């Protein structure tokens with residue numbers, strides 16, 4: 001006898017790699033941006049970044065996204081941590097980098113708001129980014 005299960009798990013789409021940058025000033029402030037209208041989770045705050053394109057390294061994608069979105073030239077950045085998250089719209093693999101060395105002041109080239117934050121007080125944050133805030137506080141304030 002075949003028993004049909006009524007609970008069918010939806011297949012999880014292949015992950016999309018996303019390069020995300022945390023610009024950190026010497027005083028510990030970090031830069032956040034607000035997702036513009038027309039994107040999933042518009043109005044939510046995130047660390048700047050975007051999808052890695054075919055044939056591109058994660059660091060190259062990070063540099064490209066910072067130039068496109070904010071007019072900032074990232075001079076150096078180090079891989080920090082990875083987070084996977086399954087959203088209704090996508091399964092993302094987030095590659096977080098920390099940069100302490102960049103050139104230029106952020107400009108709102110895609111019409112997005114942005115903010116330098118010490119303790120992060122903007123909200124709402126993208127769900128996959130929320131746990132990072134506590135980790136950043138630990139990074140900023142050595143024990």
Ligand SMILES: Nc1nc2c([nH]c(=O)n2[C@@H]2O[C@H](COP(=O)(O)OP(=O)(O)OP(=O)(O)O)[C@@H](O)[C@H]2O)c(=O)[nH]1
Pocket residue numbers: 018019020039041045046047048049050051052085087090092094126127128129
């Ligand atoms: N940049 C960024 N993306 C994040 C963060 N947290 C997080 O879950 N994401 C997810 O990573 C994905 C990034 O894709 P995106 O749509 O911003 O990328 P993009 O700028 O290349 O988009 P597009 O070229 O399709 O318009 C989104 O699904 C977003 O929800 C974060 O802190 N920063």
